[in-house]
Amino acid sequence: MTTSPETIEQLANTEYKYGFVTNVEEDRLAPGLSEDVIRTISAKKNEPGWLLEWRLEAYRIWSKMTEPTWHNVRVAPVNYQDIIYYSAPKKQPQLGSMDEVDPEVRATFEKLGIPLEEQKIMSGVAVDAVFDSVSVGTTFKGKLAEMGVIFCSFSEAVQDHPELVRRYLGSVVPASDNFYAALNSAVFTDGSFAYIPKGVRCPMELSTYFRINAAQTGQFERTLLIADEGASVSYLEGCTAPQRDENQLHAAVVELVALDSATIKYSTVQNWYPGDENGKGGIYNFVTKRGRAMNDATVTWTQVETGSAITWKYPSCILQGDNAVGEFYSVAVTNNHQQADTGTKMIHLGKNTKSTIISKGISAGQGQNTYRGLVRIGKNATNARNFSQCDSLLIGDKCGAHTFPYLEVRNTSSQVEHEASTSKIGEDQIFYCRQRGLSTEDAVNLIVNGFCKEVFRELPMEFAVEAQKLLGVSLEGSVG
Amino acid sequence: MLEVKNLHARVGGREILKGIDLSVKAGEVHAIMGPNGSGKSTLACVLAGRDEYHVTDGSVDYEGSDLLDMEPEERARAGVFLAFQYPVEIPGVNNAYLLKAALNEVRKHRGDSELDAIDFMEFVKERMGVLEIDQGLLKRPVNEGFSGGEKKRNEIFQMVVLEPKLAIMDETDSGLDIDALKVVSRGVNALRSPERATVVVTHYQRLLNYIVPDFVHVLSGGRIVKTGGKELALELEEKGYGWIETETSAPHVAATSPSR
Numbered sequence: 001m002t003t004s005p006e007t008i009e010q011l012a013n014t015e016y017k018y019g020f021v022t023n024v025e026e027d028r029l030a031p032g033l034s035e036d037v038i039r040t041i042s043a044k045k046n047e048p049g050w051l052l053e054w055r056l057e058a059y060r061i062w063s064k065m066t067e068p069t070w071h072n073v074r075v076a077p078v079n080y081q082d083i084i085y086y087s088a089p090k091k092q093p094q095l096g097s098m099d100e101v102d103p104e105v106r107a108t109f110e111k112l113g114i115p116l117e118e119q120k121i122m123s124g125v126a127v128d129a130v131f132d133s134v135s136v137g138t139t140f141k142g143k144l145a146e147m148g149v150i151f152c153s154f155s156e157a158v159q160d161h162p163e164l165v166r167r168y169l170g171s172v173v174p175a176s177d178n179f180y181a182a183l184n185s186a187v188f189t190d191g192s193f194a195y196i197p198k199g200v201r202c203p204m205e206l207s208t209y210f211r212i213n214a215a216q217t218g219q220f221e222r223t224l225l226i227a228d229e230g231a232s233v234s235y236l237e238g239c240t241a242p243q244r245d246e247n248q249l250h251a252a253v254v255e256l257v258a259l260d261s262a263t264i265k266y267s268t269v270q271n272w273y274p275g276d277e278n279g280k281g282g283i284y285n286f287v288t289k290r291g292r293a294m295n296d297a298t299v300t301w302t303q304v305e306t307g308s309a310i311t312w313k314y315p316s317c318i319l320q321g322d323n324a325v326g327e328f329y330s331v332a333v334t335n336n337h338q339q340a341d342t343g344t345k346m347i348h349l350g351k352n353t354k355s356t357i358i359s360k361g362i363s364a365g366q367g368q369n370t371y372r373g374l375v376r377i378g379k380n381a382t383n384a385r386n387f388s389q390c391d392s393l394l395i396g397d398k399c400g401a402h403t404f405p406y407l408e409v410r411n412t413s414s415q416v417e418h419e420a421s422t423s424k425i426g427e428d429q430i431f432y433c434r435q436r437g438l439s440t441e442d443a444v445n446l447i448v449n450g451f452c453k454e455v456f457r458e459l460p461m462e463f464a465v466e467a468q469k470l471l472g473v474s475l476e477g478s479v480g
Numbered sequence: 481m482l483e484v485k486n487l488h489a490r491v492g493g494r495e496i497l498k499g500i501d502l503s504v505k506a507g508e509v510h511a512i513m514g515p516n517g518s519g520k521s522t523l524a525c526v527l528a529g530r531d532e533y534h535v536t537d538g539s540v541d542y543e544g545s546d547l548l549d550m551e552p553e554e555r556a557r558a559g560v561f562l563a564f565q566y567p568v569e570i571p572g573v574n575n576a577y578l579l580k581a582a583l584n585e586v587r588k589h590r591g592d593s594e595l596d597a598i599d600f601m602e603f604v605k606e607r608m609g610v611l612e613i614d615q616g617l618l619k620r621p622v623n624e625g626f627s628g629g630e631k632k633r634n635e636i637f638q639m640v641v642l643e644p645k646l647a648i649m650d651e652t653d654s655g656l657d658i659d660a661l662k663v664v665s666r667g668v669n670a671l672r673s674p675e676r677a678t679v680v681v682t683h684y685q686r687l688l689n690y691i692v693p694d695f696v697h698v699l700s701g702g703r704i705v706k707t708g709g710k711e712l713a714l715e716l717e718e719k720g721y722g723w724i725e726t727e728t729s730a731p732h733v734a735a736t737s738p739s740r
Contacts, residue, residue, distance in 0.1 A: 423571070427531070432568045435528050436578065436638065437556040437585035446581065450572030450621065 018271065022107070028087035028217070033080050035059060038186055041086050045155050045189075048162060058175035058185030065179045072370040072402055073310050073339040075284065076247060083249060084217040085187045089131060126151055128192040128208045130221055138192075140204065148197040151206050154222055157193035164195055168226055172255040172292045172318070180251040180312075181288040184220045188253070191221035196231035196262075205460055207236035212272070212283070218249040225255070227262035227297075234265040236463055239272055239307070245281045247309060256291030258299050260321065264291060265300045267459055269467050272307035274474075277365075279337025282309025289313060295321030295350070302458045304467040305332040305340060306474040314372065316345035319353035319381075326355040329455040331467070333474050334367025334399070343373035343404075348381040348414070357388040360452050363399035364475055370402040377414040384414040392422040393451050395444070395475065445472045481506045481677050482547075482646060487538035489526045496522040498702035499538070504646070507674040511688055511713060512681045514699035515721040520681045521565055523699070524650040528562040529555050542646070556582075557589035559645030563635040563652045570622040575634065576604070578622050579641055586642055607641050610670050611663055629660040636667035647671065647678045653687040665690030685717040698724050
C-alpha cells in the first residue's frame with residue numbers, strides 16, 4: 001500500500017542502459033576551435049575548396065553571434081574552446097566495405113541493437129551508423145543503388161555527388177540561421193545523405209544511428225535528404241551516448257528538400273544520455289531541423305524525445321509550394337532534472353497549404369517541458385489551414401509544463417486552430433489500474449501510452465514498439 | 481473466505497471504522513447497508529487497499545492470507561474485485577487494452593496462460609453476451625465521456641470478464657435507472673456460484689430485489705449494529721435508518737457526543 005505522493009516522484013530513478021564506453025583508438029584533434037581547426041577537418045576529409053570556403057564563412061558568421069537566451073531552459077555556460085571538434089576511430093573502413101569496420105565499433109552497434117551485417121538486419125531498413133565524428137558504415141547501399149537511390153555518409157556524398165551537395169547544402173537551413181546551426185556549418189564532420197530520384201518510392205526505410213563515444217567531444221552531424229519530384233521516403237533516426245559527468249554538446253543540422261509531389265517522413269527516437277538523477281552530466285541537444293515542401297509535397301516530422309539533459313529543437317516546415325502539407329508529431333519526456341524546449345515552426349507561403357501539430361509533453365521528477373511553436377501564415381497563403389494541439393501530462397508535483405504558441409497570420413482567408421490541455425496522472429487512476437491487477441509501473445505506462453497514442457501511431461511499426469519501451473524506461477521509478 | 485475482525489480505520493485523521501466484524505463464506509451474498517457517512521464505502525476501500533485509508537487495528541483474513549499485508553494489485557490478482565462508486569476516466573487508454581492487461585495479470589496469478597488479442601476478443605465477446613453490452617464500449621477510452629450508467633455497467637462488465645472470487649460493489653446502484661440496474665444484477669447473478677462471494681454495499685433496498693442477499697448488515701457509526709436475513713432490508717426500507725440507530729447504538733452515540 002504505497003502509492004503516496006512521495007512515491008510518485010520515484011518513477012524517476014532509472015538506469016540508462018546505453019551508458020557504456022567503447023575502448024577504441026581514436027584519431028582526435030586537440031580541443032579548441034579556430035580557422036585552422038576547420039581547415040584541418042576539411043583536409044582530413046579531402047574536401048573541395050568550395051566547401052572549405054563555405055565552412056569558413058559559417059565560422060565568421062558564428063564568431064559574431066551570441067548564444068540564444070530566449071528559451072525556457074537553464075544552460076550551464078559552454079566553453080567552445082574546450083570541445084574536441086574531430087574524433088574518429090583510427091581503423092577506418094574502406095568505403096563500402098562493412099567487413100573492415102573496427103570490431104569494437106561493430107560490437108558497440110550490436111550491443112545497441114543495430115547490427116551492421118546486412119543479413120542480420122531487419123529486412124526493409126538500411127542503416128548508416130555514425131560513431132563520434134564519422135560514419136562507420138552504411139548498409140544496403142548496393143540494393144538501393146539499383147533503384148537510383150543514393151544513401152551514404154555525408155562525407156562520401158561530398159566526394160561522389162558534389163553537385164547535389166553543393167546545390168542543396170544550406171538551402172533550407174542557412175549557416176546564418178542561428179548560433180548552433182552556424183557552429184555546425186563550420187565544423188560538421190559527418191552525417192547521412194540521401195537522394196531519392198524522380199518518381200521513386202524508396203523501397204526500404206532509411207535510418208541513421210548516431211553514437212557519441214569519445215569524451216569531451218561534440219557531435220556535429222549534418223543530414224541532407226532530397227526527395228525529387230514524386231519521390232517518397234521514410235527516414236528514421238536514433239541516438240545514444242555514454243554516461244559521463246560532464247555535459248556534451250550535440251549540435252546537428254537536418255535539411256529536408258521535398259520537391260513537387262514528393263513525400264518525406266522523418267522520425268526520430270532521441271535517447272541521448274539524460275544526466276543522472278541529480279542533473280549531473282547529459283547531452284546538450286541543440287538541433288536545427290527543417291524541411292522545405294514544394295507544390296503538393298508533404299514533410300512529416302515525428303519525434304520521441306526521451307533523452308538529453310537539455311533538448312532544444314524545433315523541426316519545422318517551410319510550406320513553399322501550393323497545396324504543400326507539413327506535419328509535426330511530438331512526444332517529449334523530461335524526468336529528473338531534464339529540460340526540454342521543443343516544438344515546431346510551420347511557415348505557410350503557398351496557397352492551400354496545410355499543417356498539423358500534435359505535441360505531447362510529459363514531465364516527471366523535476367523535469368521542465370516547454371512547447372514552443374510558431375504558425376506563420378504569409379500574405380499569399382490563401383486558404384491556408386493549421387491545426388495545433390498541445391497536451392501536457394504531469395507526473396508528481398515538482399515538474400513543470402509550459403506552452404508558448406506564436407501565431408502570425410497575414411492572410412484573412414486562413415484558418416488556424418489551437419487546442420491545449422494539461423492533466424496530471426492521478427493517484428485515483430493508478431489505484432484504479434492496480435485494483436484491476438496492474439502494477440504501478442504498468443499502470444503509469446498504460447496511462448502515458450494512452451496519452452501519446454496519437455503520436456505513436458505516426459511512427460513506423462518497429463519504431464513505435466521501441467518508443468513505447470523507451471518511454472517506459474524513461475519514466476521507470478517516477479511513481480513507486 | 482473473508483474474515484474481518486475488529487477492523488478500525490482512519491481517513492485523514494478521522495476514525496471512520498470503529499471495530500467491524502464480518503465473516504463471508506464462499507457462495508454467500510452479503511449486503512451492507514447504512515446511512516450516509518456510516519463507513520460503508522470506507523470498508524470497501526480498506527478491503528481493496530486504497531492508500532489514504534489507514535488501518536489502525538484489527539485484522540482481515542482472505543483465504544488464509546493477511547489481506548492487509550497485500551498490495552492492491554496482489555489482492556486483485558488473488559480475486560478481490562472492487563466495483564468503484566466513482567470509476568475514474570483514463571483518457572486515451574482503450575477499454576479493451578486495460579481489460580486485457582488486467583485479465584492476463586489475473587490469469588498469470590492463477591497459473592493460466594496469457595491470452596493473445598484474438599483469444600481475448602473471443603472470450604470478451606462471449607462474456608458481453610451475458611450482459612447485453614454494446615461492443616463499441618470496448619474500443620472507447622476507459623470511462624471517458626461515459627454517462628454515469630455506462631460507467632457502472634463498465635465496472636460490472638470488467639467484473640464478469642475477470643471472474644473474481646470476492647466481488648465488492650460500492651454503491652453500484654446509485655444513480656442507475658431500472659434498466660441499468662437489471663444489467664448490474666444480471667452480472668452479479670451470473671457470477672453467483674458456490675466458489676464465489678459478493679459483498680454489496682448499498683444505500684437502498686431496491687438493488688436487493690434483483691440481487692437477493694443471504695445476509696444483510698446495517699452499518700452505523702463505524703460498526704455493524706444489526707445483522708439479519710433479506711427481510712431486514714425490507715424492514716429498513718419501511719422504517720428508515722433512524723429506527724436502527726435509536727434501537728441499537730443510542731448508548732454509544734450518547735457516550736461519545738459530550739466529549740466533542
